[in-house]
Amino acid sequence: MKKIEMSDILNIYEYEKVREQKRKEIIELKKNRRVFVGDMVHLVFENRETVWFQIQEMIRAERMVKDEEIKQEIDVYNELIPDKNELSITMFVEIPDEQERKKLLPQLVGIHDHLWFHIGNKYSVRAIADEKSKKDYQYGKAAVVHFLKLPLTPEQVEAFINSPVKIEINHPNYKAIVDMPEEVKRELIKDLESD
Template structure:
């Protein structure tokens, strides 16, 4: 997927004029790209539009107007774009109660080794961004990639083949079948 560039970004004044419509479009897009796996984990699959939205909103919130500052934001978000034959997602562990969050996170240590995208009979292990967690501490936000083959990309579009996200951690065994509309949307990413 082509990296975001300065020419893709609108200045704050121009963005304000189109923000409401762009925001509505991204909210609808994210509905197609978001999936819950169990009761506390959600993944949002990223693409150029979702990340451009994050850059534009950051510029707006932080009043970022200089090209070098905008480039810094692009340099932060571009690594989250899916690469060739890849899906890229942001994984959120969502627990509102701080005490419950600390307790649950301690039971989920090592979860980075226990997520896979299951395409038919094939398990594609997730690759988590390094440095987000340690052996003693688990972050609530992770950046995850799934490296696919061409046949697996084709299977994403095949309604006969079941596609799911699956955790097999001893303390979190959950599976979510990915619906066809979401699969068709995600199949655009690695192409």
């Protein structure tokens, strides 16, 4: 999937003109790119559009106007765009109550290492977390946001397209398994078929 370049980014003034429309488009797009796995974790599958929107929102929020700042933001967020035969996932651990969150996050250290995709009856593939997620172990509590990639072989991509897919979290303190909804799978197939 093509990475974001400086030429793709709108300046703050131009972005304000289209922001409301783009926000609606992304909300609609993410409806079919989101999966809840149990009652505390939800996954968002990132693509070029979702990443572009995040970059634009960061530029807007931080009032960035310098090219080097914008370029740095692009470089950071480009990591979320999946490569060929890969899915990109943002995992959110959602515990609204602060006291509950303080209690549970230490029990969920390493949750990012327990996300599996079962493709048909043939493949079980573990998602791979980025380096920042591994700081969970250092800090003794799970982060509330994790970034992961699901690298697939060409055979696994073919199976993904043609077979049911289940998503499982099998952390010792958090277990859940769900069928990937068909509408989500259709969106992700588009990602896997793009270059």
